[in-house]
Amino acid sequence: MNDQYHLETLAVRAGTLTTAFGENSEAMFLNSSFRFENAAQAAARFGGTEPGNIYSRFTNPTVTMFQDKLAALEGAEQCVATSSGMSAILACVMGLCSAGDHVVASRSIFGTTVQLFTNILKRWGLDVTLVSLTDAAEWKAAVKPNTKLFFAETPSNPLTEVGDIAELATIAHAAGAYLVVDNCFCTPALQQPLKLGADIIIHSATKYIDGQGRVLGGAVLGSMAIMEPVYGFLRTAGVTMSAFNAWVFIKGLETLQVRMEAHAARALALAQWLEQQPGIDRVYYPGLPSHPQYDLAQKQQRLGGGIVSFEVKPRAGQTQKEAAWAVIDATRLISITANLGDVKSTITHPATTTHSRVSPEARAASGIKDNLVRIAVGLEHIEDLKADLQLLTQQ
Ligand SMILES: *Cc1c(COP(=O)(O)O)cnc(C)c1O
Numbered sequence: 001m002n003d004q005y006h007l008e009t010l011a012v013r014a015g016t017l018t019t020a021f022g023e024n025s026e027a028m029f030l031n032s033s034f035r036f037e038n039a040a041q042a043a044a045r046f047g048g049t050e051p052g053n054i055y056s057r058f059t060n061p062t063v064t065m066f067q068d069k070l071a072a073l074e075g076a077e078q079c080v081a082t083s084s085g086m087s088a089i090l091a092c093v094m095g096l097c098s099a100g101d102h103v104v105a106s107r108s109i110f111g112t113t114v115q116l117f118t119n120i121l122k123r124w125g126l127d128v129t130l131v132s133l134t135d136a137a138e139w140k141a142a143v144k145p146n147t148k149l150f151f152a153e154t155p156s157n158p159l160t161e162v163g164d165i166a167e168l169a170t171i172a173h174a175a176g177a178y179l180v181v182d183n184c185f186c187t188p189a190l191q192q193p194l195k196l197g198a199d200i201i202i203h204s205a206t207k208y209i210d211g212q213g214r215v216l217g218g219a220v221l222g223s224m225a226i227m228e229p230v231y232g233f234l235r236t237a238g239v240t241m242s243a244f245n246a247w248v249f250i251k252g253l254e255t256l257q258v259r260m261e262a263h264a265a266r267a268l269a270l271a272q273w274l275e276q277q278p279g280i281d282r283v284y285y286p287g288l289p290s291h292p293q294y295d296l297a298q299k300q301q302r303l304g305g306g307i308v309s310f311e312v313k314p315r316a317g318q319t320q321k322e323a324a325w326a327v328i329d330a331t332r333l334i335s336i337t338a339n340l341g342d343v344k345s346t347i348t349h350p351a352t353t354t355h356s357r358v359s360p361e362a363r364a365a366s367g368i369k370d371n372l373v374r375i376a377v378g379l380e381h382i383e384d385l386k387a388d389l390q391l392l393t394q395q
Pocket of ligand 1: 084085086087110113153157182184185203204205206207216217218
């Protein structure tokens, strides 16, 4: 079905399994194990000679439906669903790397991903080099004989920097490494990294795939061969997505395209408005011509996405942090919370929340200033969002 239909159709129709009851909406299988006809069938299922469900740590029909739907949208052969976005990244690295292997990652990836690489996985012998997302020469120079993965996130969080997926894939492949792209900000509705040359996609389904801030989940996608050890890690280590969460994500995927278009339309309008306000130093949004990688973003993603960041101009006597906090504290509608991808707009101060565990030096190196504010634009009316940011209309 995957080559025949458009993305919206696949989002609604792909991956669906129907029981003998003929339900028209996907069923939720809240059971931990599956019965076999006899001992021989049990042996065949465990031995992998007969396909079928065994135990929900690694086989569950609701989770399978989610995996197959997301794989269809990303154009991937296989998807492995996980308990969170972080466990997707963990499963990817644990499945594909060993102690002594080397990973090149962009400095501007999700703050917790930096922690996972440089604190936890480093203790287990993973060698990690952090480079600039947008400087291909740094990626090339960082390559070592033991480089296994390139890890990038585009657009990045919170500065919405855009990396050239096709170019990074070429460098990774010349080094004998796989390119991993965290596609959380765009989702397949706006960007399909495998079609641009990436080998592996990571998702935090918690964000736009759910879309309504309800449950946590993640996914790793790629070819059968690449996913085999990733699935092997999940089967053994149990970083499993629950059937309930998979069911929520299936429903989320059905409306992903229309939601992403609505998020992006509001985010673009808000970014354009913010650029005109006297209380602003700088706005970061890939859909603005002022964005440093605007041309690349136009080529690589369908729309600018739903995340807008901006630097607040401090008033006399205000520190950068105080200026940012004043804007956040003056809001009445927008939720002060670190999540993103929700229908409810959210506002956050990266330097003291999502990126607070990154050292001040590393934060400065990745360009996250103390006056930076990030908004994940929801689906409220744009005029109500502007009214909630009135503080920025004053000098
Ligand atoms: C949130 C996020 C993650 C981690 O996902 P969780 O579901 O919170 O574990 C990874 N990458 C990006 C870009 C994210 O925004």
